[in-house]
Amino acid sequence: MSAVSLTQIVKRFGDFTAVHPMSLDIEEGSFVTLLGPSGCGKTTTLRMIAGLLDPTEGEIAIKGRRVNDVPIHKRNLGLVFQNYALFPHKTVAENVAFGLNYRNVGKEDAKRKVAEALDLVQLPDLGARYPKELSGGQQQRIALARAIVIEPDVLLLDEPLSALDANLREDMRVELKRIQQRIGVTTVFVTHDQTEALAMSDQIIVMSKGRVEQVGAPEEVYNSPATEFVAQFLGASNLLTAQCTSVLGSEMTLELSGFPPLVIPRSRARDSLGTGPVRLVIRAEKLHLMPADAAADGRISVEAMVENVDYQGQSARYFLRVGKHQLQAINMIEDHPFSAGATVSLRFRAGDCAALPVERAS
Secondary structure (H helix, E strand, C coil): CCCEEEEEEEEEECCEEEEEEEEEEECCCCEEEEECCCCCCHHHHHHHHHCCCCCCEEEEEECCEECCCCCHHHCCEEEECCCCCCCCCCCHHHHHHHHHHHCCCCHHHHHHHHHHHHHHCCCCCCCCCCHHHCCHHHHHHHHHHHHHCCCCCEEEEECCCCCCCHHHHHHHHHHHHHHHHHHCCEEEEEECCHHHHHHHCCEEEEEECCEEEEEECHHHHHHCCCCHHHHHHCCCEEEEEEEEEEEECCEEEEECCCCCCEEEEHHHECCCCCCEEEEEEEEHHHCEEEECCCCCCCCEEEEEEEEEEEECCCEEEEEEEECCEEEEEEEECCCCCCCCCCEEEEEECHHHEEEEECCCCC
16 A cells, blocks of 8 residues: 555646646655655645645555545644744743644653654753754754654655755754664655755655656666656766667667767667667766876767866866867866866776657757
8 A cells, every 4th residue: 555645636826837747656654755856746635634735636545544624633644844833932842742732642652752753863861941942953853753753654854954054954864864764754855955855755746837747766867767857866977869779689770970889788778769869878087087198998979078177175077179169078187187278098888878758848
């Protein structure tokens, strides 16, 4: 049984369709992320699962039970929002116990459950404090403790890390995944941050303009994007128009000016692709810069000119020109990056390329 099932759900606000027909099954115990830019429909989808919004069409089921007409407080869901929504006049322990007060949990059982939840988020000694006395990271943990203390069927997280600074966000990302794995709760996580999605998820649903672009494991959506939007939104990608000249067995041959023929695996291309124009996708970190006179190493090599350099400390982002093509490469560096104006050897493997259909303007 799926923990959450969405069947052709649609959400309209007047004449505007925020979520187009969408079907999805979320496995029990999995960590699933709705990923996309602002306005793509991910938070609207989460709020429909929560019961904060009613779908215009379609059905929502939680553990096999249709919940379209079930109010939020009867869906047994844990919710954590971007602003945490802690009660400022209540202590930490009272905030965590809030959901238990409506579930007829005895006083001693509630006290034990609160202590266990605070221990799980590694804040066992802060029960008597008030939210204003806590750091942002501590408040986030308390909000999480309040959500999981009721032992929810599904945990819903709406950009819970976005208010934290970069370093704390990384720490909390690891901590949140640790807690989810320990208690095994099915989790639906909303974010616009691709790094969070790739690091934490069992499955990613990439959304754009109210539509699902791709559903898959992090490695799948990153290495084999289904659309140009996915290729560009997850990581830094180079998209070049090439010509597929042949499709033989498990391989296809692509040609584009300035490059030798590229023989790539069919597994890295959409099933519908045949000969004709295609979009070649090469991730920026798959392009490696070498000195122009570096010895051959079995990889494809083309001459490139460095047009600009974005120095990032341990790595550098290079903006390159190969004939009429502009590309970007992200490389780790040990000392100094290549300088703007330098001629370099650009190396990559054909197996690191992917191919997509040429998208027509709508």
